[in-house]
Amino acid sequence: MTQILFLRAVNLGNTNKVPMKRLMQVMSAAALGEPSFLLQSGNVIVANSRLPLGELKRATEELILSEFGVSTAVIARTPARLAHVVAANPFTAPAGGSVHAAFWDAAPEADYLAALAAERFEDAELSLTDGAAYMRYEGSSHTSKLSNALLERRLKVPSTARNVNTLHRLLALEAVASQLD
Numbered sequence: 001m002t003q004i005l006f007l008r009a010v011n012l013g014n015t016n017k018v019p020m021k022r023l024m025q026v027m028s029a030a031a032l033g034e035p036s037f038l039l040q041s042g043n044v045i046v047a048n049s050r051l052p053l054g055e056l057k058r059a060t061e062e063l064i065l066s067e068f069g070v071s072t073a074v075i076a077r078t079p080a081r082l083a084h085v086v087a088a089n090p091f092t093a094p095a096g097g098s099v100h101a102a103f104w105d106a107a108p109e110a111d112y113l114a115a116l117a118a119e120r121f122e123d124a125e126l127s128l129t130d131g132a133a134y135m136r137y138e139g140s141s142h143t144s145k146l147s148n149a150l151l152e153r154r155l156k157v158p159s160t161a162r163n164v165n166t167l168h169r170l171l172a173l174e175a176v177a178s179q180l181d
Contacts, residue, residue, distance in 0.1 A: 002179045008041030008073040008160040048174045073158035079179040091136040102133040102161035116154040121146045
């Protein structure tokens, strides 16, 4: 079975450096499956892993800490669950803007979700569903108050966000797409 691991906040500028090619070597040597990646931003696809998803996630976090000295959260999705996240996206990207999806593994408290859902942003829209947040940006996501960091502060759980275009690219990869049939 194929699993998708999203590494939170790696390879951002000069911080949290996790070279993806080296991570693939380390994961292979640790017999976690057949890893590959999309982009340098922490999108890892693991084919033929014998570990349950939770164990694969924890083993990857431990490997990243021991090999690279980076403490990061790994958010895990099966191909089917990622496809559900993409299909549930209520937004289209405006000209000059983008749509991002954020997700988390731990369940935020209902009160935190309700409070976040009530917030409004000048340059962005937010839609929350079960286990995901969709953020539509009129311009640059980098200058908006609506960010993954804000989601984490409000929901009090680790989360990670990706441009929806990246999620579409992940779903199109053979190792992922073959699991959706």
